[in-house]
Amino acid sequence: MKNQNCLLFFILISFQVSGQEWQESVSFEIRNTLENQFLDERVILQQIPLYSSETMLRFYTNRAFDPAWFEQGKLTCNAYEMRYQIQQSFFDGLVPEDYHLGIINDYFETLEKDQDEYTVKQQANLDIFLTDAYIMLSTHLFTGKLNPDEMAANWNIQRKNSNLLIDPRLEEAIQGNKIKTSLQELWPSFRIYPRMRESLREFHEINKKEKPKWNKLTVEKSLKPGERNPILHQIRERLIFWGDLEPYEAPDLNQYDSILLSGVQRLQVRNGLLPDGVLGAGTLEALNKSPQDLMGQVAVNLERLRWLPDSLKFDKLILVNIANFQMDYLKDRDTLLTSNAIVGKDYRATPVFDARMSYLVFSPTWTVPPTILANDVIPAVKRDLGYLAAKKMRILTHSGVEVDPKSIDWSKITARNFPYMVRQDPGQQNSLGLVKFMFPNKYNVYIHDTPTRSLFSRDNRALSSGCIRIEKPIEFAKLLLEEFPQWDEEAIKKAMNSGKERTVNLKESIPVVILYLTFWTDGKNEMHVRNDLYKRDGRILAELYKTRN
Numbered sequence: 001m002k003n004q005n006c007l008l009f010f011i012l013i014s015f016q017v018s019g020q021e022w023q024e025s026v027s028f029e030i031r032n033t034l035e036n037q038f039l040d041e042r043v044i045l046q047q048i049p050l051y052s053s054e055t056m057l058r059f060y061t062n063r064a065f066d067p068a069w070f071e072q073g074k075l076t077c078n079a080y081e082m083r084y085q086i087q088q089s090f091f092d093g094l095v096p097e098d099y100h101l102g103i104i105n106d107y108f109e110t111l112e113k114d115q116d117e118y119t120v121k122q123q124a125n126l127d128i129f130l131t132d133a134y135i136m137l138s139t140h141l142f143t144g145k146l147n148p149d150e151m152a153a154n155w156n157i158q159r160k161n162s163n164l165l166i167d168p169r170l171e172e173a174i175q176g177n178k179i180k181t182s183l184q185e186l187w188p189s190f191r192i193y194p195r196m197r198e199s200l201r202e203f204h205e206i207n208k209k210e211k212p213k214w215n216k217l218t219v220e221k222s223l224k225p226g227e228r229n230p231i232l233h234q235i236r237e238r239l240i241f242w243g244d245l246e247p248y249e250a251p252d253l254n255q256y257d258s259i260l261l262s263g264v265q266r267l268q269v270r271n272g273l274l275p276d277g278v279l280g281a282g283t284l285e286a287l288n289k290s291p292q293d294l295m296g297q298v299a300v301n302l303e304r305l306r307w308l309p310d311s312l313k314f315d316k317l318i319l320v321n322i323a324n325f326q327m328d329y330l331k332d333r334d335t336l337l338t339s340n341a342i343v344g345k346d347y348r349a350t351p352v353f354d355a356r357m358s359y360l361v362f363s364p365t366w367t368v369p370p371t372i373l374a375n376d377v378i379p380a381v382k383r384d385l386g387y388l389a390a391k392k393m394r395i396l397t398h399s400g401v402e403v404d405p406k407s408i409d410w411s412k413i414t415a416r417n418f419p420y421m422v423r424q425d426p427g428q429q430n431s432l433g434l435v436k437f438m439f440p441n442k443y444n445v446y447i448h449d450t451p452t453r454s455l456f457s458r459d460n461r462a463l464s465s466g467c468i469r470i471e472k473p474i475e476f477a478k479l480l481l482e483e484f485p486q487w488d489e490e491a492i493k494k495a496m497n498s499g500k501e502r503t504v505n506l507k508e509s510i511p512v513v514i515l516y517l518t519f520w521t522d523g524k525n526e527m528h529v530r531n532d533l534y535k536r537d538g539r540i541l542a543e544l545y546k547t548r549n
Helices: 002-012 019-035 053-062 077-092 101-113 120-143 166-175 179-184 192-210 232-241 258-270 281-287 291-307 370-383 453-457 473-480 489-496 537-544
Strands: 316-321 326-331 334-344 352-362 393-396 421-424 435-438 462-464 468-470 502-515 519-521 527-529
Touching (some): 019 120, 053 120, 077 179, 077 192, 101 120, 120 291, 192 291, 232 281, 258 527, 291 519, 334 473
Parallel strands (some): 316 502
Antiparallel strands (some): 326 334, 352 435, 352 502, 393 421
16 A cells, blocks of 8 residues: 555656755755754754754765655655554554654645645655654664663663664665665564564454453462353353364353363463463463553563664573573574573562573582571571571681581671671582582572472472572583583582582583563464563553653
8 A cells, every 4th residue: 555655646746846946945944954953952843852863964964955755846655664664663562653653644644635735844844754753763673762771670681782873774775765674674683573573463453353351350269170160151252262262162151171171271381381270360360461461561572672682692592581480501593401490589589681601510509698698597597596407507707617606696696797608518408409500790690400399390480589490400511511521411410419519610601691571472473471570561561652752
C-alpha cells in the first residue's frame, strides 16, 4: 500500500512554481529554522522539542540545506517508508508518537487533501520532523530508549558506544533508498531480537482480533489431576486460546482429565515451571497473563537486548539468565552445557554484569561475606555456640590465627564491632560445595557447587545470597578443563573430594554474562515466559511507554 501511495503522489502532486524554485524556497526555510536557534539549545518546532539539534544541523549543512524527503516538490518513497518504519517501531516495544507520528500523519493528510494549500513552510517542517524521527529512532534502536542506570535495573554491563554518526548514515540511506535496511541494521545483533519482535506482533494481532475478556482465575488450593472444580472449564478454554490444548469434547467440564493435564504441562514448560500438572500459584499466574500483559513483557525485554553490547559475540561464553534459573556454556554459538541454577533471593538479588572467568578452586574454603555474617552467622552463634562446630566453621583473625569462640563475649558482639572473619572448611557441608568457578568482580559473586541439591527441583530457585549455584559442576569443570589432559573426570572428582583447596588456572579467560530476561523467542519460534522474580519489568515498561517530552 505504501508503495502504491508513493507512485500515486508522484503522478498527482504538482506545484505552480518550478521544482528548482520550490526546492530553493524549502531549503531557505529549513536553514532559517535550524539557524535561528542557540547552538546549546534544542530546536523547537511547532512547540515540539526536536531530539538532536546538533546532528540535524550537521546533516542539513552537509547537503546545503536541501530537503531530504522531497524531490521537485514531491514526497519521495523514502518519506513514505520512513513513516511506515515509525509505525512499525511499535513492534520494537517503542512508542511511535515519540517519533512525531501524529504530526507527520497530519502533514501527509493535508498534502493528500489539497496540495495547492501545502506551503513551503509546511514542507520544510515535515522534512525536519522526518529527519528528527530518523535520528531519534536510530538512537533508540541502537542503544535503547532508556538509560538502565536510571531504572533501578541493577544493570552493570558496559553498553554500546552511542557515537553512531547518524548524519552520514541517513544520507547514505536516502541516496540508496535504504531507509528500512539502515534502521534494521541497528537492531541488536542477537538472533532472538527479530523473533521477539514477531512475538510482539503476534500478541498484538491476537489482542486486536480476539478482543479477549480476561478475568483473573483463582483457586483456594492447588488442583491436581483427577480432582473436580468449576474453574477447570475456564482453565480449559484459556489453554485452548493459547494453543496449549486442541479443542475437545470433555465428558465433564469440571473434571481435571488427562487431556487437560497435557495442556497444563505444555503451559508449564513454556513458563519455565516444573511440568507436574499441578494447578498451583505459579501456573495460575502464568494462565492469568493476558495478550496485553505479554506485549508489555516482550517490549521490556527487547529494550534489555538493546542495552547489550555487540561485543558479546565470543567464541566461548558463559551465560546466566537469572530469571530463567539457568546457566549455559556456549562455544561457537553451540550450547555445550545447560545447567539448572539457583540465584539470589529477591532481597539479595544476583546483579546483572559481565566479567571473565579465569580459574577454578577445588575443595574450596568459604570465607563468610559481611552480609551473611551479620544477618545469619552471628545471630545463629548467639543462639547456639555449637553452630560453628556443626557447620565446620572457624573464627580467624585477619592475619589467619584461629580464635576459640568460647573466648569471645558474644553478648557484646555486633556485626559492626566483630573483629574477625569466619571461614568454613572444605567438605560436603561447605556452602560452596566441592568446586567454585571464579570470575573476579566487585560484587564478590561467582558460580559454585552446592550441598543442598534438592533445591534444584523447585520452580522458584531464587534461594541464594547472590551467588549462582549450579546443578552440574562436574560436567562444567570437565568442559572448562578439556584442554588439560591430566584433568579427566576421575582427577576432577578426586580434587573435589580431597579436603584440600586447590586452584587451577584456565589457559584463557572466558567471558561470563549474567542477564535478566523474562521473555524470549527461541530458534523454533517457541515463546518462553518467565516470572519477573525481582519485580523489575513494571518500572521499565512504564518508562518505556511514556511519551518523550
